[in-house]
Amino acid sequence: MKKILLLSTALIVLLLTITGCGQQSKDTAAENNTNDDNFVLKVGYSGSLCEAPLHMAIEKGFFAEEGLKVDPIKLAPGTAFESISSGQTDAGFNLMANLIQPLSNGLPVKLTVGLHTGCDKVLVPNNGKIKSIEDLKGKRIGVPSLNSSPIIFAKRVLAAHGIGVTEKNMEVEFVVFSDSELPLALEKGAIDAIADNDPVASIAADKYGLNILADSAMDAPYKDQYCCVAYVSNKLLAEHPEAAAQYTRAMMKASRWIQAHPDETAKLQVDNKYVAGDAEKNAKILKTFKYIPSVQKAYDSFTTVAKELQDIGMLDKSVDINALQKNSFKFFDDVKDE
Structure with a gap:
């Protein structure tokens, strides 16, 4: 009888635990849905001219078009990686050559698209x-x-x-x-x-x-290599994957728009104090960059740049470049090159 009683008690506890876990999963899912609805993406920026896709995604409504709320955070020079590692920001924009060595050391981000050449x-x-x-x-x-x-x-x-x-x-x-x-x-x-x-x-x-x-905007082979890329934190990908995809799509839309409207882009950047300088001169510079966003071409450029960094001693010789390349990118099913 004691054995039967113990077994019955264990079964009851197990059933209650399963029921509780099921309810907890539902609650967590509901909470995540609520969080997604109210989620605000924290995007770090430094105010450089080539960050135009971020500026235009805000000014021309590409983030809003994707249903994404953003909080642009102005960063001090050299603090972009620290800000995303600490959770101060969720996404950013940087030069691919700058990212490769930190990625090899475990920088918790994924590159999602190449945005332009030059710089x-x-x-x-x-x-x-x-x-x-x-x-x-x-x-x-x-x-x-x-x-x-x-x-x-x-x-x-x-x-x-x-x-x-x-x-x-x-x-x-x-x-x-x-x-x-x-x-x-x-x-x-x-x-x-x-x-x-x-x-x-x-x-x-x-x-x-x-x-x-x-x-780098005009000379081969650099003029055909992606200079700047968009990236998102691994935490964002785990908790809000759709927001990461929305961010990437909006940046791609903005990049294409800049390619067609460099003069208006430069004027909006200066007028809204994203960058300093003369809008007409800035537009001439923007016209030397190629704002043709591509996930695949950025992925392909990665190994070329990484190998050169190894040759010049800015990336450890022991790094497996192909493995690093595969681990450093996120391809979304609904984000495609045109």
Whole structure:
């Protein structure tokens, strides 16, 4: 009788547990649905010219068209990855070359689409002795930081022209100055060249009469490689996958719109204080970028850039690039290239 009583009690407890779990699952599902309805996507941005897809997705209503509420969060320079790792933001926009090394170290994001080409330049005085990339050997190159896209681009270009840029064979010197100080340092002879991104680089070229030695928007093979990509946090993908897809679709719509309306884009960016500068000059820069969004082409560009980063010592040689590529992207069933 005791055995029968114990067995009956165990069965009752099990049934109550299953019922409770079922009800909890329903409650959780209902809660998630409510959260999705009220969910606000926190998108980090820095205010750069090439972030136009994010700006236009807001201004032209592409986020709203997708049914997505967004909270744009202005980030201090160099804090984008920290903000998404800490949960301060859910999604962002950055240069793919900047993302590869952090991704190899476990940055908790997935890339969802490539948005455009272009961004970085290497500049020298127009009347100086430096006429080619090869002439930069042994010279000092000013950069805004030692982990920025301009230094990555400069190293890739230098290495392609046979100039050592690795820790064991460094044949140039990189010197850090702020964006505003770089052209002045070049003018005073403290550095021999500048590596920076637009619009700062183009503004400096016009104002100080600088010669463009390398341009990622115009020079092969860089002009055909995706510069900037959209990404979402792994947490967002786990908890709000549809919001991640909506964000990606809206950014793609905005990118296509920019390609057709660069002048209006530049004006809206300046008028709404997303970026500084002159709208007409900014539009000329935007026209050198290709705003043709693609998931597959960004995926394909990833291995090319990653291999070059390994060659120049900015990505560990032990990293399995193909595995990293597969682990770094999210393909949505309802997000397609046109």
